[in-house]
C-alpha cells in the first residue's frame with residue numbers, strides 16, 4: 182500500500198447555522214482521478230474550494246505529501262483549477278491566457294513560448310493562439326481553461342463541473358480529452374460532477390457525497406455492485422432497488438422477514 186499523497190482529514194465547514202461539510206476524510210493517491218459525485222448542495226464545491234484555498238475550514242486539515250496546505254495561500258499551493266464558469270481573461274488571446282500563469286511565475290520567454298505551443302497541441306487548439314477568447318465556442322474556451330490550468334505543471338488539478346454548460350456531444354468529446362490528458366500527464370485530478378455517467382466514465386474512484394458527508398468511496402464497479410447505503414444504490418444504480426412490501430411470512434421459513442436488495 183503506497184502512502185497517501187493528498188489527505189483530507191476531518192474537514193468541517195460551517196456557514197453560520199449551515200454545516201456545508203460535516204466530517205470529510207479521504208486519501209487520494211498520486212496520479213489518481215477521483216470524482217466527487219452527489220446532488221446539489223451536498224458539499225462538493227465547498228470541499229474543493231477549501232482545497233484550492235478559497236475558504237478556510239472550520240475544522241480539519243489537508244496534507245500534501247504529509248505537509249499541511251492550510252498555512253499556504255491559494256497561489257502558493259501549486260494547484261490548477263478549472264471551474265464551471267470559465268475564468269479566462271476575455272480581452273486576451275488564447276496564447277496570452279495560457280501564458281499567464283507562467284508570466285506570473287516569471288519564467289523565461291522562450292520557455293513560455295514553448296509551453297504555450299505544447300499546451301495548444303495537448304488540447305488540440307493549434308492555430309488558435311492569436312484568437313481572442315470572445316471569438317471561441319464554449320467547448321474551445323473550456324479547452325483553453327484546461328490548457329491554462331495545466332501550463333505550469335501543477336501536481337494537482339481541481340475541476341468543478343467544468344462541462345456542465347456544454348451540450349452532450351461536446352461534453353463527451355472533452356471528457357475524452359480530459360481522460361487522455363490525465364493519462365498523458367499523470368496529474369492527480371479531483372473532479373466534481375452530479376452526472377453519474379460522467380463520473381463513471383472518467384474516474385478511477387468516486388466519492389459519493391450526501392448532505393456534507395461522504396457516503397462511500399470506491400470504483401464505479403464497487404459502488405454499483407456493493408452500495409453501502411440506499412442513497413448510494415439509488416444514486417449510482419439505475420434505480421434497481423424496488424420498494425417491497427412483505428405481504429405474508431411463514432414462521433417456519435428461515436428467511437422470513439428478510440428483504441434483500
Ligand SMILES: Nc1ncnc2c1ncn2[C@@H]1O[C@H](COP(=O)(O)OP(=O)(O)OP(=O)(O)O)[C@@H](O)[C@H]1O
Pocket residue numbers: 196199200201219220221222223224225226227228375
Ligand atoms: N458562502 C456560503 N455561505 C453560506 N452557505 C453556503 C456558502 N457556500 C455554500 N453554502 C451552502 O453549503 C451547502 C453546500 O454547498 P456546495 O456549494 O458545496 O454544494 P455542491 O455539492 O457543490 O452543490 P451544487 O451541485 O449545486 O454545485 C449548501 O447548502 C450551500 O447553500
Ligand SMILES: [Mg+2]
Pocket residue numbers: 225226227341
Ligand atoms: Mg457545486
